Amino acid sequence: MTERFAFEVAARDGVARTGAIRMQRGEIRTPAFMPLGTAASVKAMRPESVLETGADIILGNTYHLMLRPGAERIQALGGLHRFMNWLKPILTDSGGFQVMSLAKLRKLDEDGVTFQSHIDGSRHRLTPERAIEIQGQLGADIVMAFDECTSYPASEAEARESMELSMRWALRSRRAFDANAEQAGRAALFGIVQGSTYPELRHRSTDALLEIGFDGYAVGGLAVGEGQEEMLRMLDVTVPRLPEDAPRYLMGVGKPDDLVGAVLRGIDMFDCVLPTRSGRTGQAFTWAGPLNLKNARHKEDTAPIDPACRCPACIGHSRAYLHYLFKADEMLGPMLLTWHNLTFYQDLMAALRDAISRRTLSEFAEEFRRRYSNGA
Amino acid sequence: MTERFAFEVAARDGVARTGAIRMQRGEIRTPAFMPLGTAASVKAMRPESVLETGADIILGNTYHLMLRPGAERIQALGGLHRFMNWLKPILTDSGGFQVMSLAKLRKLDEDGVTFQSHIDGSRHRLTPERAIEIQGQLGADIVMAFDECTSYPASEAEARESMELSMRWALRSRRAFDANAEQAGRAALFGIVQGSTYPELRHRSTDALLEIGFDGYAVGGLAVGEGQEEMLRMLDVTVPRLPEDAPRYLMGVGKPDDLVGAVLRGIDMFDCVLPTRSGRTGQAFTWAGPLNLKNARHKEDTAPIDPACRCPACIGHSRAYLHYLFKADEMLGPMLLTWHNLTFYQDLMAALRDAISRRTLSEFAEEFRRRYSNGA
Numbered sequence: 001m002t003e004r005f006a007f008e009v010a011a012r013d014g015v016a017r018t019g020a021i022r023m024q025r026g027e028i029r030t031p032a033f034m035p036l037g038t039a040a041s042v043k044a045m046r047p048e049s050v051l052e053t054g055a056d057i058i059l060g061n062t063y064h065l066m067l068r069p070g071a072e073r074i075q076a077l078g079g080l081h082r083f084m085n086w087l088k089p090i091l092t093d094s095g096g097f098q099v100m101s102l103a104k105l106r107k108l109d110e111d112g113v114t115f116q117s118h119i120d121g122s123r124h125r126l127t128p129e130r131a132i133e134i135q136g137q138l139g140a141d142i143v144m145a146f147d148e149c150t151s152y153p154a155s156e157a158e159a160r161e162s163m164e165l166s167m168r169w170a171l172r173s174r175r176a177f178d179a180n181a182e183q184a185g186r187a188a189l190f191g192i193v194q195g196s197t198y199p200e201l202r203h204r205s206t207d208a209l210l211e212i213g214f215d216g217y218a219v220g221g222l223a224v225g226e227g228q229e230e231m232l233r234m235l236d237v238t239v240p241r242l243p244e245d246a247p248r249y250l251m252g253v254g255k256p257d258d259l260v261g262a263v264l265r266g267i268d269m270f271d272c273v274l275p276t277r278s279g280r281t282g283q284a285f286t287w288a289g290p291l292n293l294k295n296a297r298h299k300e301d302t303a304p305i306d307p308a309c310r311c312p313a314c315i316g317h318s319r320a321y322l323h324y325l326f327k328a329d330e331m332l333g334p335m336l337l338t339w340h341n342l343t344f345y346q347d348l349m350a351a352l353r354d355a356i357s358r359r360t361l362s363e364f365a366e367e368f369r370r371r372y373s374n375g376a
Numbered sequence: 377m378t379e380r381f382a383f384e385v386a387a388r389d390g391v392a393r394t395g396a397i398r399m400q401r402g403e404i405r406t407p408a409f410m411p412l413g414t415a416a417s418v419k420a421m422r423p424e425s426v427l428e429t430g431a432d433i434i435l436g437n438t439y440h441l442m443l444r445p446g447a448e449r450i451q452a453l454g455g456l457h458r459f460m461n462w463l464k465p466i467l468t469d470s471g472g473f474q475v476m477s478l479a480k481l482r483k484l485d486e487d488g489v490t491f492q493s494h495i496d497g498s499r500h501r502l503t504p505e506r507a508i509e510i511q512g513q514l515g516a517d518i519v520m521a522f523d524e525c526t527s528y529p530a531s532e533a534e535a536r537e538s539m540e541l542s543m544r545w546a547l548r549s550r551r552a553f554d555a556n557a558e559q560a561g562r563a564a565l566f567g568i569v570q571g572s573t574y575p576e577l578r579h580r581s582t583d584a585l586l587e588i589g590f591d592g593y594a595v596g597g598l599a600v601g602e603g604q605e606e607m608l609r610m611l612d613v614t615v616p617r618l619p620e621d622a623p624r625y626l627m628g629v630g631k632p633d634d635l636v637g638a639v640l641r642g643i644d645m646f647d648c649v650l651p652t653r654s655g656r657t658g659q660a661f662t663w664a665g666p667l668n669l670k671n672a673r674h675k676e677d678t679a680p681i682d683p684a685c686r687c688p689a690c691i692g693h694s695r696a697y698l699h700y701l702f703k704a705d706e707m708l709g710p711m712l713l714t715w716h717n718l719t720f721y722q723d724l725m726a727a728l729r730d731a732i733s734r735r736t737l738s739e740f741a742e743e744f745r746r747r748y749s750n751g752a
Contacts, residue, residue, distance in 0.1 A: 041701060041708045046688060069675070069700045077678060077696050085692040299445070302453060312422060316461040320453050324445045325417060331707060332417045 005188040015266040018356040028056040030268040054346035057089040063098035071137040079139030091142035094131040128172035136183040145173035152224040159196035167208040188215035199237040218249040235265040279338030298323040311343035381564040391642040394732040406644040430722035433465040439474035447513040455515030467518035470507040473525040504548035512559040521549035528600040535572035543584040564591035575613040594625040611641040655714030674699040687719035
């Protein structure tokens with residue numbers, strides 16, 4: 001039997017590193033980008049196609065899945081992997097972030113949060129213990145501690161109070177996880193650093209998590225409106241305090257240039273809705289920057305999005321056809337463009353891994369920024 | 377260079393036959409089912425996936441394509457095959473049927489029909505000459521004569537008048553087609569039998585088309601509300617008068633049992649919106665009859681739609697997951713179910729071809745009806 005969780009760094013370039021997380025369901029090459037499989041489906045993609053883009057792991061959302069079809073239903077049907085036919089690793093978030101952004105009538109107390117479903121108004125409750133239990137029912141490989149994502153902007157006092165609550169919840173998450181022998185023997189648990197944009201709070205949060213001990217450490221509460229510069233500054237503050245031998249996960253990030261900046265600062269894992277959501281609204285990511293296929297300038301353009309891209313949208317179809325599909329509201333438009341964007345994100349991660357291996361990351365990053373800002 | 381158009385019958389069983397149409401872009405095994413690629417996309421399917429289902433030919437709709445993106449645009453972009461990346465044969469309808477069913481403010485005269493686009497209200501005109509020209513601009517392999525699809529029910533006088541107009545238009549279509557050397561040297565032209573439910577009119581229409589001469593003969597004006605029994609009766613009336621050496625195409629049909637009944641009566645080609653449209657609304661076709669995946673009885677069913685089916689929906693996913701995808705309005709539901717339904721239709725056609733080859737069609741049809749009406 002394969003070991004439960006191992007992180008090996010194969011090469012470093014500055015503080016950036018490339019390597020792999022090994023788990024029972026497969027290897028996750030790092031730096032890794034995790035496509036969003038929010039509601040038990042990477043939207044507009046078959047799981048076989050997600051695999052073809054190069055993804056080693058996807059993310060599932062506890063909040064969505066607990067509401068529909070329900071964690072008990074998924075467990076009874078054999079777990080999330082079997083349910084959605086994705087047999088490689090899955091990371092699930094704890095639900096905390098989406099309770100705050102999607103649910104109605106939220107009420108937070110020391111023990112947890114009560115809220116109403118945005119789908120049917122039904123009442124639900126999440127606590128650290130319940131969030132860990134749900135992630136166990138889903139069968140997640142990487143389980144996230146339950147936290148409160150501090151809203152932005154927050155005063156230092158608000159940020160401290162919120163962070164300290166998250167740290168108490170992190171300890172309860174750890175205990176709940178360890179108390180379930182099946183889950184603790186098979187899955188990994190990550191803690192989440194909070195502290196908004198206050199370096200001192202980020203330090204104290206990191207120290208609190210290290211005291212508890214986790215398989216990996218996520219940086220949360222960023223990409224919530226603070227801007228790229230402030231986000232990268234918080235990584236400069238936070239990452240050096242994180243252990244060298246554990247993966248670091250920047251939650252909810254980001255645009256391609258955010259990923260490059262964060263990898264340069266030692267981040268190993270990312271998730272973001274951008275490639276899939278943009279794919280459904282007509283935005284394509286390319287090495288020469290993003291382009292909007294709904295724009296009339298593409299309507300007679302026989303070139304593909306990117307002649308060097310290996311995805312089915314670029315191999316088979318012109319910008320003119322993709323432009324037309326979005327104008328005609330044909331489902332094939334979102335299908336092809338999601339595939340393209342996920343391919344671009346995976347190819348970007350592969351290029352970053354390669355640059356770190358060759359110790360040419362800073363040149364790669366400089367060249368990437370130059371081309372990316374040129375416009376497609 | 378391959379010949380322009382050849383139809384070879386390899387085996388017969390009663391009046392049913394199996395064989396192949398050979399054209400420059402490929403061979404069409406008959407009896408054939410043509411998926412609808414209405415607006416330059418088989419909805420929710422990549423062209424590679426349509427090919428995997430076993431389709432040899434798809435249908436494009438002149439009405440939709442002339443309105444958006446426009447026949448001239450598609451021609452400038454290299455034709456419909458290249459535009460949508462489907463390189464096998466395409467049959468295009470003439471637009472007449474959909475002008476009557478979709479367009480606004482239609483005005484019919486001896487020369488043609490003027491109408492307003494259902495998309496943006498813009499004014500357009502179709503005549504036999506223009507319909508043939510558009511199909512040439514699209515690059516269709518099989519071109520349909522421009523006709524008026526007689527509405528149902530129609531009095532015998534109305535049906536006669538409408539049929540006679542269609543026959544005058546059939547002659548004009550033939551002349552327009554032959555006048556374009558490129559089109560006439562590469563594509564095939566089919567005439568369309570009209571005459572509503574009046575045997576005498578069907579005979580006169582058939583005789584008129586035979587007098588003009590076409591590569592193939594379509595039976596039009598059926599599946600418009602007359603019911604299966606009346607439809608099959610009209611085939612009994614019409615098909616025996618059609619030449620043995622030309623393919624016979626029953627337009628807009630149909631349900632699986634309609635296809636079996638029509639093949640038994642000598643039909644070689646079909647098109648229908650049913651497998652693709654039903655796939656988007658949760659209805660799956662199976663050998664044991666249709667089933668609605670939105671039905672609550674599927675919500676905990678770990679079985680696939682059909683364990684014997686070779687499609688990705690059946691290989692990878694449970695009825696419970698498909699049920700969930702439709703409930704959650706995930707795009708993957710229509711994607712998977714469309715693929716399943718098109719696979720079922722192609723497998724049904726393959727089974728019909730096989731039964732004709734073995735001269736066991738009547739046993740096959742009887743067994744099919746027995747299983748199909750049993751319920752899934």
